[in-house]
Amino acid sequence: MHGTICESRMVPPAGAEVATGWRIPGVLDGCAGGWVKGWAHPLSAILTIIVVAGTLLSSSGSVVAQTSMEKQAQCELSAIRDTRSGLAIQFIRSAxxxxxxxxxxxLNESSKGYYVCLVRQLSGVQADEAAAAIVSACRTSSPP
Incomplete structure (x- = not known):
């Protein structure tokens, strides 16, 4: 479109006065091919809203799952480090x-102490016998 208003909107001719901030209805639409005459901006805004809303709704469930998986992984990493007892590792993972x-x-506040006790006290345990004694002590001090 040589010599048209579309070309002049993109690169103004030398010495031309340029009015910024003015929108001439139909000019941009004509440059885009005229297929939506006057609807280009509202249509793109609506499509943007739909895409953003769909993205947020579809990812909201995975955000919660990812957060709990990350919490569990961090808990296990901090507690299992030097633990050699298979029984202790099993109880740590479960807790x-x-x-x-x-x-x-x-709703689960009354049971939380038991699981916190397991994670804290089983960390670093070397033998299954020691792990069994710790599990029993946690059960006695903070019943699940």
Whole structure:
């Protein structure tokens, strides 16, 4: 479109006065091919809103799942480090899983102490016998 208003809108001719901030209805639409005459901006705004809303709604469920998975992984990483007992590792993983899923719930507040006790006290345990004694002590001090 040589010599048209579309070309002059993109690169004004030398010496031409340029009016900024003015929108001439139909000019941009004509440059875009005229297929939506006057609807280009409202249509793109609506499509943008739909895409953003769809993205937010589709990812909201995975954000919650990812957060609990991250909590469990951090719990396990901090507690299992030097632990050699297979029984202790099993109880630590189970406790971290429970805490990641239920730890923030007020409904499960009475059981939380037991799982926190397991994570703290089983960390670094070397033998299964010691792990069994710690599990028993946690159960006695903070019943699940």
């Amino acid at each position: 971290c899983n429970w805490l990641a899923l239920n730890g923030d719930s007020l």
